[in-house]
Amino acid sequence: xxxxxxxxxxxxxxxxxxxxxxxxxxxxxxxxxxxxxxxxxxxxxxxxxxxxxxxxxxxxxxxxxxxxxxxxxxxxxxxxxxxxxxxxxxxxxxxxxxxxxxxxxxxxxxxxxxxxxxxxxxxxxxxxxxxxxxxxxxxxxxxxxxxxxxxxxxxxxxxxxxxxxxxxxxxxxxxxxxxxxxxxxxxxxxxxxxxxxxxxxxxxxxxxxxxxxxxxxxxxxxxxxxxxxxxxxxxxxxxxxxxxxxxxxxxxxxxxxxxxxxxxxxxxxxxxxxxxxxxxxxxxxxxxxxxxxxxxxxxxxxxxxxxxxxxxxxxxxxxxxxxxxxxxxxxxxxxxxxxxxxxxxxxxxxxxxxxxxxxxxxxxxxxxxxxxxxxxxxxxxxxxxxxxxxxxxxxxxxxxxxxxxxxxxxxxxxxxxxxxxxxxxxxxxxxxxxxxxxxxxxxxxxxxxxxxxxxxxxxxxxxxxxxxxxx
Amino acid sequence: xxxxxxxxxxxxxxxxxxxxxxxxxxxxxxxxxxxxxxxxxxxxxxxxxxxxxxxxxxxxxxxxxxxxxxxxxxxxxxxxxxxxxxxxxxxxxxxxxxxxxxxxxxxxxxxxxxxxxxxxxxxxxxxxxxxxxxxxxxxxxxxxxxxxxxxxxxxxxxxxxxxxxxxxxxxxxxxxxxxxxxxxxxxxxxxxxxxxxxxxxxxxxxxxxxxxxxxxxxxxxxxxxxxxxxxxxxxxxxxxxxxxxxxxxxxxxxxxxxxxxxxxxxxxxxxxxxxxxxxxxxxxxxxxxxxxxxxxxxxxxxxxxxxxxxxxxxxxxxxxxxxxxxxxxxxxxxxxxxxxxxxxxxxxxxxxxxxxxxxxxxxxxxxxxxxxxxxxxxxxxxxxxxxxxxxxxxxxxx
Numbered sequence: 001x002x003x004x005x006x007x008x009x010x011x012x013x014x015x016x017x018x019x020x021x022x023x024x025x026x027x028x029x030x031x032x033x034x035x036x037x038x039x040x041x042x043x044x045x046x047x048x049x050x051x052x053x054x055x056x057x058x059x060x061x062x063x064x065x066x067x068x069x070x071x072x073x074x075x076x077x078x079x080x081x082x083x084x085x086x087x088x089x090x091x092x093x094x095x096x097x098x099x100x101x102x103x104x105x106x107x108x109x110x111x112x113x114x115x116x117x118x119x120x121x122x123x124x125x126x127x128x129x130x131x132x133x134x135x136x137x138x139x140x141x142x143x144x145x146x147x148x149x150x151x152x153x154x155x156x157x158x159x160x161x162x163x164x165x166x167x168x169x170x171x172x173x174x175x176x177x178x179x180x181x182x183x184x185x186x187x188x189x190x191x192x193x194x195x196x197x198x199x200x201x202x203x204x205x206x207x208x209x210x211x212x213x214x215x216x217x218x219x220x221x222x223x224x225x226x227x228x229x230x231x232x233x234x235x236x237x238x239x240x241x242x243x244x245x246x247x248x249x250x251x252x253x254x255x256x257x258x259x260x261x262x263x264x265x266x267x268x269x270x271x272x273x274x275x276x277x278x279x280x281x282x283x284x285x286x287x288x289x290x291x292x293x294x295x296x297x298x299x300x301x302x303x304x305x306x307x308x309x310x311x312x313x314x315x316x317x318x319x320x321x322x323x324x325x326x327x328x329x330x331x332x333x334x335x336x337x338x339x340x341x342x343x344x345x346x347x348x349x350x351x352x353x354x355x356x357x358x359x360x361x362x363x364x365x366x367x368x369x370x371x372x373x374x375x376x377x378x379x380x381x382x383x384x385x386x387x388x389x390x391x392x393x394x395x396x397x398x399x400x401x402x403x404x405x406x407x408x409x410x411x412x413x414x415x416x417x418x419x420x421x422x423x424x425x426x427x428x429x430x431x432x433x434x435x436x437x438x439x440x441x442x443x444x445x446x447x448x449x450x451x452x453x454x455x456x457x458x459x460x461x462x463x464x465x466x467x468x469x470x471x
Numbered sequence: 472x473x474x475x476x477x478x479x480x481x482x483x484x485x486x487x488x489x490x491x492x493x494x495x496x497x498x499x500x501x502x503x504x505x506x507x508x509x510x511x512x513x514x515x516x517x518x519x520x521x522x523x524x525x526x527x528x529x530x531x532x533x534x535x536x537x538x539x540x541x542x543x544x545x546x547x548x549x550x551x552x553x554x555x556x557x558x559x560x561x562x563x564x565x566x567x568x569x570x571x572x573x574x575x576x577x578x579x580x581x582x583x584x585x586x587x588x589x590x591x592x593x594x595x596x597x598x599x600x601x602x603x604x605x606x607x608x609x610x611x612x613x614x615x616x617x618x619x620x621x622x623x624x625x626x627x628x629x630x631x632x633x634x635x636x637x638x639x640x641x642x643x644x645x646x647x648x649x650x651x652x653x654x655x656x657x658x659x660x661x662x663x664x665x666x667x668x669x670x671x672x673x674x675x676x677x678x679x680x681x682x683x684x685x686x687x688x689x690x691x692x693x694x695x696x697x698x699x700x701x702x703x704x705x706x707x708x709x710x711x712x713x714x715x716x717x718x719x720x721x722x723x724x725x726x727x728x729x730x731x732x733x734x735x736x737x738x739x740x741x742x743x744x745x746x747x748x749x750x751x752x753x754x755x756x757x758x759x760x761x762x763x764x765x766x767x768x769x770x771x772x773x774x775x776x777x778x779x780x781x782x783x784x785x786x787x788x789x790x791x792x793x794x795x796x797x798x799x800x801x802x803x804x805x806x807x808x809x810x811x812x813x814x815x816x817x818x819x820x821x822x823x824x825x826x827x828x829x830x831x832x833x834x835x836x837x838x839x840x841x842x843x844x845x846x847x848x849x850x851x852x853x854x855x856x857x858x859x860x861x862x863x864x865x866x867x868x869x
Contacts, residue, residue, distance in 0.1 A: 006537035007530060010494040017487070043531040188480035189485050206494045221582050397632030404562050404632070440475050444482040451489065460551045462538035 001045040002162070003193075003248045004200045004458065012042065013081070018255065021181075021310060028177060035256060046162065050120035051354035053091065054156065058176070060087045062151045075136055080328055084134040092127045095119055100323035104326025113164040122162040124320055126155050128287055133169040135291055150176050159252035163245045165263035165283035174259050179257035180350055191447040195421075196247025198450035201457045202375035203416060204240035207233045207407040210402050213375050219382030220391055226399035227386035235362075235369050235412040239268065243282070268417045271357035273337045273364055286319070288313050303343070310342075311335045321372070330371045337364055423457050477761060479736035496542035502722050506539075508548075508732050513539040538847040549732040556734060564632055569725045570628050573735060574678045574727035578622060578634040585642050591858040592646035601851070602866045606839050606848045614705050614849045615651065617644075617696060618682065619662040619806050623854050624675040635727040640854055646855050658695050661690050663855065675735055678725030680853075684716070685741040687811030694812070694849060695819055704799045704846060706819040714744040719769075724776040733776075741777055743767050743814070750818050756784075766792070766814040772854040788830035792817040804828060805863050809851045820847075828863045835868040 001008050016038045035464030060083070067080035098115045106112055107431050132155065132268040136142050145151050153176060160167050222230065246263035253260045267279035277285055291299075296309040311332065319332020329451065341349060349357060367384065374380040385391065403410065421443075428439035505512050515817050517523065517532025534626040541547075555564040562568065568575040622635055629635040646664070651658050665674060665686075682690070695708045723739040754764035768784035770777050783790065797820035803809050806833030811826060817823040825846060828836060840848060852863060 001530065006497070006541060007534045010497060011489055012539070014487075014490050014494050047527050048524055049527075183476070183479050183483060187483050190483065194486075216692055217580075218582070221580075252864065327587065397634070400632040408559055415516070440478045442479055442830070448482070448485055448489075451486070456547045456551050458548045459541045459544050462535070464543070 003252075004454075007045070007378075009458075010199075011438075012038070015458055017255075018099065022408040025181065032149070033174065036149060036153045036156060039156040039161065043156060046121045050123075050293070053095075053120050053123070054126060057091065057126055057130055058148070058152045058466065059089065059098065060084060060135055061155065062145070062148045064134045065144045065151065066135050066146070068134055069144045071141055072074065081134060081138050084131060088127050092123055094283075095123055097319070097323045104325075104361075125164050125166055126161060128166050128284075129160075129168070130155055132166070132287060136168065136170055142173055144147055145173075147319070157253075157260070159249040160257075160260060163249070164241070165246050165249060165260055166287050167260050167283070168287075168456070177282050181255075181257040185257060186255050187444070188452060189251045189256075191251070191443050192254065193248050194451050194454075196244040196249075198447075199240045199244035199247065199416065199452045201407055201454040204237050204244055204343030205457070205461070207237035207240065207413065208365070209393060210406060211237050211373065213270070214402075214416040215225060215383070217388045220378060222383070222391055223393035223396040223399055224386065224389045224391065225395035226381060226402070227391070229399045229402045231370050231383070231387060233406075234373050235268075235366050236417070238369060238372070239264075239417065240413070241400050254452040266417065266419045266422075268362065269358070269419065270361050270365075271317050271354060272341055272346075272361055273334065274341050274346075276361055276365055277334070281400060284317070292316065302444055307343075309341055310339055324375075325370055326374055326427075328375065328442055329380075330368055332370060333368055417462050473841050486851060493542045497537055497540060499796075500540070500542065500751075502540050506545075507543070508729050510729065530779060541744055543558075547733075549734060552732045552734050556731070556736065562633065565730045566734075567730050568629060568633055569736075572737060573678060574725070574731065574806050575621050575625060575629060575667070576601065576727070577678060578636050578807060580793075581632050581636070581639060583642050585646070588639075588642050588858065589646045591860070592643070592650040594860060595647070595864060596654040596656065598860065598864065598867055599651070599656050602837055602840065602848070603656055605840055606845075609844050611840075611844065611846050611848060612657070612698070613690070614657050614659055614694065614697065615849070615851060616659045616661060616690065617647070617857060618690065618851065618853045619665065619854045621661065621675055621680045624665065624670060624682075641680070643854065643857060645815060654705070655699070657697070660837045661693065664781050676723075676725050676739065676779075678723070678727045678739050679779055680726060680865035681808060684744070684782075684811055684814075687782075687808075688744070688815060689817040690851075691812050691815040691819075694816075695733045706799060706847075707744075708800075709815055709818045714746045716742050717745055718742045719777060719781075720773040721770050721775055721777045724778045726779070729778075734738065741781065741783070742778075743769075746818065750794050750796075752792050752794045752817060754795075757789055758785050764792075766817065779807065783813050783825070785829060786827050788811070788827055788832070792823045793824075794818075794821060794823075796821045800824070800843070801847045801849065802840065802845035803849045803851060804866075805851035806853065806856055808853050812851060828865065834847070836850070836866040837868055 001012060003009070016034070019038070020031055023034060025031070025409055039053070043054060046418055063082035064080045064087075067075045068084075070077075073079075095117050098117055102112050102114045105333065106114070126194050131144075133142075137144050154169055155169070157160075157172075207210055210233035211230055214226060215234065219227070231386075243264040244441075250260050250262070261283060263283050265279040265282065267276050270276035276402070283373050293309055293313045296312065297305055298309065299306050301309070314331040314335030315328060316331070317328045317334070318329070321327045321330070332461060338344075351358065352360070370387070371380050424442075425439065428435045428442075431439070494576075503513065504515075514532070514535040516536055517529055519529060521528040553566060555561045556569060563577045566577045568577050595851065598615075600616060606613045610836075619640075622629070623637075623640050626635040626637050626640075632704075647776075648658065648660070665671070668689075671685075673683060674689060675682050692708065697708050699705050699708070718740050719742065720740070722739045724733065725737075725739060728737065728739075751776060752764055754761045754766075766783055768781050779785075790813070792813075792818060798819070800822040801816060801820040802824045803813055803816060804826040806827070806829070809827070813823065815824050826836060826839065831839075834842075850866075851861070856862070856864065858864075
């Protein structure tokens with residue numbers, strides 16, 4: 001079940017809200033149980049057969065979490081960490097990477113049967129969440145949770161279950177038992193949810209229509225203009241899709257009294273690739289930083305080892321996003337760029353005019369999304385060739401059509417990618433007179449307006465004239 | 472602070488009221504089984520069974536069901552269409568190209584593969600030549616009538632940045648004509664004939680893929696002219712003075728109008744022909760004789776919307792019209808372009824048979840032809856379907 005669906009918005013969510021808030025706040029266990037039961041159902045809707053897998057993941061992390069406690073000998077604790085890592089990553093490896101691995105081996109002439117494994121929804125996210133719980137407990141950052149239902153709630157909590165953000169146990173540990181749901185928080189959460197919902201329905205989906213069409217065409221059929229329209233559309237789609245989901249997750253969390261950390265911070269205003277990765281998918285970057293990069297030595301090692309650490313982290317970041325060589329290349333692209341900014345051109349970049357730095361960053365990021373979206377290297381090269389004029393045509397009707405057809409979405413994409421909402425809030429905060437009304441009512445009225453438009457878009461998305469109408 | 476609390480109360484109340492009301496209305500409102508504007512059955516409530524549950528289809532089924540029956544769906548689709556048409560001025564709305572007083576079809580951008588087209592044309596010519604041989608074996612004659620579709624007829628009406636399939640149509644027609652000529656199949660290309668007449672605007676619908684009744688009459692005239700000209704048979708031609716064209720006052724619902732939810736834009740009317748001296752006939756559809764035979768499916772009043780389906784009552788698997796006269800028998804087969812031509816053709820023959828192989832399943836067309844041995848067999852297909860070997864393109868037994 002996705003948040004931007006009829007099932008979720010008009011049946012799952014109201015049912016949950018009613019059931020949850022019917023239970024008095026003092027019965028925290030009751031509210032937690034309702035949340036857990038609905039989260040279980042939420043996951044089951046997307047793939048009932050994978051419920052066993054996620055229950056296994058919960059069990060592994062719960063048991064390993066108990067044995068990494070400081071009260072056990074170091075050897076036992078290390079064994080428990082190793083077990084959590086091997087079993088957790090083993091499951092992830094089998095479901096996500098076994099096919100890719102065998103295909104890659106077959107690429108060298110072997111003829112092994114390729115396992116036909118369906119990727120369980122959200123496995124990359126909940127595997128990392130579970131591991132973070134065990135690792136934080138091992139480090140002594142938190143105590144092991146003896147109540148398996150609370151570990152289950154942490155891992156299964158529906159707002160972040162399927163597409164993140166990767167919430168660390170320490171972030172919500174206290175809130176599982178002692179959170180305070182308030183009208184103010186609920187209202188803020190709902191506003192955040194509706195902004196995310198609108199980003200998904202009104203922008204990401206429209207941009208996706210362009211990107212899906214153009215990235216399914218042979219690159220030699222694309223003019224320079226059309227190739228750029230496709231690349232920019234995908235650049236917008238991936239941001240608005242992903243950040244919308246994070247907005248909705250953060251908003252939903254707040255509606256139930258949880259405070260997840262921000263996952264995106266207007267990444268497309270960045271003036272370097274380093275800055276971009278401080279603003280993009282923050283929960284994943286910090287996970288890799290805390291559980292891989294720093295344990296490897298981080299930057300407090302020799303230059304050679306630091307470069308190795310960076311490349312390992314980015315190789316795995318690429319692979320985390322998908323089991324294919326283009327994701328490996330995408331990860332390595334960023335690894336190399338970050339190393340370049342650290343050791344080669346970073347200082348010159350800092351001295352360059354802001355506009356130039358922004359242009360530099362966006363160009364490299366857009367190229368990275370072309371790699372990310374393309375199915376093969378050959379396609380990536382062909383597409384990039386079209387973007388830089390190798391198809392021999394500057395423009396054609398197709399590119400013009402997409403601009404004219406999607407002009408409202410393209411304009412709002414640019415506006416919504418900039419921190420105008422924050423700037424407006426900052427400007428209005430603390431002022432008197434009508435500014436107060438605007439500050440208080442503005443986001444809420446806007447959120448309700450966006451809900452109306454998003455609902456219209458959700459409903460019209462099912463408008464599907466029968467094929468007969470071709471004739 | 473006080474005003475913020477009040478704002479929170481109002482906002483949360485409106486938000487909750489909205490999602491609860493939409494849920495209640497969607498769940499409890501009476502459900503229509505089909506959508507008129509989409510011309511399709513709407514999703515049914517999914518049945519709970521272990522197989523669907525295990526396949527993840529069960530909840531997808533609910534999503535489709537709720538989406539198809541969402542509160543205010545039709546109103547919102549119409550509103551969204553209006554916004555796109557009149558406010559945002561998108562060039563393509565609901566897959567309809569909005570152009571100079573005309574609603575055209577949106578064609579996907581395409582790369583023309585002349586080699587593939589050549590192969591398809593060869594295969595199609597082989598198939599049709601085999602049918603022509605079957606017809607010739609008992610002394611009958613065969614004609615193939617090719618018609619432009621709306622996007623070809625009004626190719627110049629497309630905005631320059633949209634695909635009017637000009638390149639594809641050119642390659643297709645070149646290959647098609649060449650292969651058909653080599654196979655000796657008599658071809659009546661109405662595209663060429665209409666072009667020679669200057670492509671009169673009134674021959675094709677402004678809001679539908681098909682020709683108008685005038686375009687159909689011109690096609691009928693040319694078919695009869697060609698048959699009579701070739702000399703094997705002589706059929707009476709229904710001249711313009713033999714009937715009266717009556718333009719119906721009813722609003723015409725072309726398929727593009729329907730896709731645009733009938734949002735006001737283009738006003739079009741359709742016509743029928745009333746014979747000055749009626750020719751009595753019997754009509755049998757799919758084996759059942761009609762009590763009050765007619766070649767039109769007329770509306771009950773002047774306000775009811777009419778569609779292209781008024782001609783012959785829409786597509787039928789098999790229709791037989793018997794005028795009881797000693798005139799050659801004619802078989803027409805093809806897609807829905809055949810229907811308005813049939814409204815004239817029955818006046819020129821003794822028995823007129825009509826087959827639509829998209830719906831007819833009893834036997835292959837070649838066997839049907841051998842069984843009934845019509846003197847003249849006419850295939851009518853539009854340019855888009857010329858190379859399609861399925862439906863009315865598949866005429867021989869495997």
